[in-house]
Amino acid sequence: MASSILVLGAGMVGTCTALHLQERGMDVTLVDRREPGQETSFGNAGLIQREAVEPYAFPRDVGTLMNALWGRGAQVHWHARGLWQMAGALRRYFNHSHPQAHAQVTEAYSRLIAHATHEHEYWMTASGAQALVKRAGFRFVFRTPQALDEGLQRAMRLNDRFGVRYQAESTQQLTQAEPALRTPLAGAVHWLDPWAVSDPGALVQRYADLFVARGGRLLTGDAASLRSQGAGWSVQTSAGRVEAQQAVLALGPWADGTIRTLGYRFPLFIKRGYHQHYRSPVQLRQPVLDAECGYVLAPMQRGLRLTTGAEFAPINAPATPVQLVKAEALARELLDLGDALPEPPWLGARPCTADMLPVMGPAPRHKGLWFNFGHAHQGFTLGPVAGRLLAEMVHGRRTWIDPAPYAPSRFL
Numbered sequence: 068m069a070s071s072i073l074v075l076g077a078g079m080v081g082t083c084t085a086l087h088l089q090e091r092g093m094d095v096t097l098v099d100r101r102e103p104g105q106e107t108s109f110g111n112a113g114l115i116q117r118e119a120v121e122p123y124a125f126p127r128d129v130g131t132l133m134n135a136l137w138g139r140g141a142q143v144h145w146h147a148r149g150l151w152q153m154a155g156a157l158r159r160y161f162n163h164s165h166p167q168a169h170a171q172v173t174e175a176y177s178r179l180i181a182h183a184t185h186e187h188e189y190w191m192t193a194s195g196a197q198a199l200v201k202r203a204g205f206r207f208v209f210r211t212p213q214a215l216d217e218g219l220q221r222a223m224r225l226n227d228r229f230g231v232r233y234q235a236e237s238t239q240q241l242t243q244a245e246p247a248l249r250t251p252l253a254g255a256v257h258w259l260d261p262w263a264v265s266d267p268g269a270l271v272q273r274y275a276d277l278f279v280a281r282g283g284r285l286l287t288g289d290a291a292s293l294r295s296q297g298a299g300w301s302v303q304t305s306a307g308r309v310e311a312q313q314a315v316l317a318l319g320p321w322a323d324g325t326i327r328t329l330g331y332r333f334p335l336f337i338k339r340g341y342h343q344h345y346r347s348p349v350q351l352r353q354p355v356l357d358a359e360c361g362y363v364l365a366p367m368q369r370g371l372r373l374t375t376g377a378e379f380a381p382i383n384a385p386a387t388p389v390q391l392v393k394a395e396a397l398a399r400e401l402l403d404l405g406d407a408l409p410e411p412p413w414l415g416a417r418p419c420t421a422d423m424l425p426v427m428g429p430a431p432r433h434k435g436l437w438f439n440f441g442h443a444h445q446g447f448t449l450g451p452v453a454g455r456l457l458a459e460m461v462h463g464r465r466t467w468i469d470p471a472p473y474a475p476s477r478f479l
């Protein structure tokens with residue numbers, strides 16, 4: 068009989084984990100309190116970020132820190148209660164962001180990112196989701212020559228070290244490539260390898276449909292009802308209590324709450340982010356990061372999606388879309404944004420760890436329990452890679468990437 072496993076959380080990470088476990092012959096039940104891909108994996112910028120070989124570091128220069136502290140600019144916003152709650156994890160995040168430590172973390176992170184597009188390709192083909200993706204890259208646009216210069220130096224460094232491809236664009240080349248941009252910008256770094264998905268939630272749904280079409284069970288249930296039962300695990304679902312030999316927690320930004328009930332205190336925190344769609348009368352050809360202002364504009368099926376930077380606030384605190392207001396004003400300088408769609412801003416939370424590496428591997432103190440969360444700014448990118456690595460560990464075979472840097476036990 069096939070060995071059985073529960074996967075709790077049907078975001079990009081959990082859904083891909085379920086697919087990979089199923090492909091390895093396991094009897095998999097995927098459980099979520101909502102439909103697949105309706106939370107963080109729904110509202111992101113839809114980028115499969117092959118260029119993001121460096122995880123997002125805590126800024127260490129005084130100017131950026133002061134701007135964040137005083138709420139200047141659109142990049143960062145905070146609630147005092149959020150900073151207070153996350154203070155311990157943020158302090159460790161600051162330390163891990165020291166250039167030497169960050170370089171080490173980048174080695175481990177880049178090994179995951181290197182496989183991101185290839186691993187998505189596999190599931191996009193299998194699920195017939197090719198029409199949702201455009202493979203034409205992602206632009207970082209710069210307003211000032213000094214920032215462009217720094218951006219180009221970084222691109223050169225990442226190209227040398229990790230082979231990430233890019234094209235430098237002058238003001239004129241950028242205007243030709245993206246005629247919708249009306250402000251004369253200093254230029255751009257056009258990353259050539261990333262892909263753009265026009266409906267991120269729909270991509271997760273396609274992957275989940277494939278899982279069900281291949282015989283997987285998708286049920287509604289609450290991870291709070293997870294219990295260790297005999298030699299295995301069980302969870303309460305719409306189809307009653309379901310038991311399995313093993314379980315995976317893939318709860319994205321909600322993982323912390325669940326693992327705390329199991330006795331784990333990991334340095335996890337969240338960076339909230341917003342999006343809003345606009346009926347822009349002009350067309351952006353590729354997604355754009357306004358690099359000095361910290362927001363992304365991504366063409367989506369619903370309209371032009373503007374996504375914001377980091378908000379440090381408790382996960383359930385009321386929405387305070389201050390950054391959205393600021394970013395919208397900045398975006399209107401770049402192009403004719405048009406009217407916002409008449410819908411409230413979407414709010415989600417990036418699931419972050421203090422050392423910027425995801426948590427993937429066996430739960431240190433619970434037999435048959437596995438963790439797969441903490442993919443921060445690139446969980447949509449990394450879902451299939453994370454799913455494969457976790458499934459290979461569960462299967463007990465040699466993994467194709469060394470899982471040691473991501474082991475949950477590093478936080479004990």
Ligand SMILES: Cc1cc2nc3c(=O)[nH]c(=O)nc-3n(C[C@H](O)[C@H](O)[C@H](O)COP(=O)(O)OP(=O)(O)OC[C@H]3O[C@@H](n4cnc5c(N)ncnc54)[C@H](O)[C@@H]3O)c2cc1C
Nearest residue numbers: 076078079080107108111112114290319340445446447448
């Ligand atoms: C504004 C913004 C822009 C972003 N842009 C990008 C981008 O362009 N590219 C990129 O790669 N990443 C991006 N990210 C990050 C990315 O969206 C996340 O890293 C990723 O979606 C995390 O996936 P996940 O499956 O771990 O979490 P989720 O997608 O949040 O899935 C977790 C699932 O767990 C379920 N769940 C939670 N609690 C329970 C419970 N008690 N019982 C049952 N189910 C439960 C939820 O319903 C949810 O479906 C962005 C994030 C934000 C906020």
